[in-house]
Amino acid sequence: AQSVTQLGSHVSVSEGALVLLRCNYSSSVPPYLFWYVQYPNQGLQLLLKYTTGATLVKGINGFEAEFKKSETSFHLTKPSAHMSDAAEYFCAVNAYNQGGKLIFGQGTELSVKP
């Protein structure tokens, strides 16, 4: 069975500081991994995804994530936080033999202080 754990339901950083949102997954087969962002009162938007190939994936708005198989992790980072990054972030996993179903983590709410 697949599962996703996001460490920290709330993360607060200062504007300009590093953003690090943690995601660990459990999957018995090679996974596809995703990060989505949800701004207040909006739907989910894809930030980035890992399917195959390069393990460091770059996404929109300056975010990137690195797939580390040995650590079963897919942490999301951004070198310098902007106020506009305040939102809820969801990590998700889809194992290739589980159809198209995405399993999501509980989400991490990011706050950015001026």
Added chain:
Amino acid sequence: GAGVSQSPSNKVTEKGKDVELRCDPISGHTALYWYRQSLGQGLEFLIYFQGNSAPDKSGLPSDRFSAERTGGSVSTLTIQRTQQEDSAVYLCASSFNGGNGNTIYFGEGSWLTVV
């Protein structure tokens, strides 16, 4: 439209009534998903349709919940005899083809309040 369209955007219903939520996926997308997002909760998978295959209903919380997809396009999620714990945002999503790392695109959601 260019994106996943859901209606209604907001629905207030009395406990015990039935509700129907509609989803119009992106044209050409064969995979369609329903998720539920409750206040303070993550995203809970409900059901997944892929082409003409039998749907994956493994996430439906009770037999009061059902969904259908007609003609491989529009889908309706039906909740019978609504309960207060059904209050949530119901998100529909679609992708070009389920799995294989294809991006799943979400609609804005239908906010259901049961009073």
